[in-house]
Each structure stands twice: as C-alpha cells, then as structure tokens.
Amino acid sequence: MAHIKFDTDKCKGCGVCADNCPQNLISIDEERMNALGYRPAVFVDPEGLCKGCKICAEMCPDICIEVYK
Ligand code: SF4
Numbered sequence: 001m002a003h004i005k006f007d008t009d010k011c012k013g014c015g016v017c018a019d020n021c022p023q024n025l026i027s028i029d030e031e032r033m034n035a036l037g038y039r040p041a042v043f044v045d046p047e048g049l050c051k052g053c054k055i056c057a058e059m060c061p062d063i064c065i066e067v068y069k
C-alpha cells in the first residue's frame, strides 16, 4: 500500500496537492497551524486507496511531499 508524508512545517496550505489527487485523499487541516502559520495539508486514506502516483508530490510548489510505495 502506498502512502505519502508531508514536511508539514514547510507546507503553505495552498491546496494544490488536494485539488490534484485523483483519489481525493488529501485535505487541509482546519484544526491546526504549522510553524509558518499556515493550515497544513493532511493525508487521510483509511481504505488504502493511494496508488503512489506521485501527482501530489509533483504538483507541490514547495516540495513538501514524499511518496512511499
Ligand atoms: S500519490 Fe497519488 S493517489 Fe497518493 S495521495 Fe498523492 S496524488 Fe493521491
């Protein structure tokens, strides 16, 4: 099962990764702020739907996503 990890304290909460995940597995965490003062992206995949396609990582302008397969 693939999964992703964020460098949460570099995330600017732009939502580009969330908008481009074909499985809709990324959302913006409205409950917390990171070190930069942004609401960071979070990965939620209880059903193991991530295919490791890397679209999220390739789209992130701040290079904060690593994909593990
Ligand atoms: S690797 Fe692909 S399926 Fe997995 S979270 Fe990123 S965009 Fe979504």
Ligand code: SF4
Binding pocket: 006, 010, 011, 012, 013, 014, 015, 016, 017, 018, 040, 041, 059, 060, 061, 062, 063, 064, 065
């Ligand atoms: S694209 Fe990058 S900077 Fe933007 S919300 Fe996603 S992880 Fe954060």
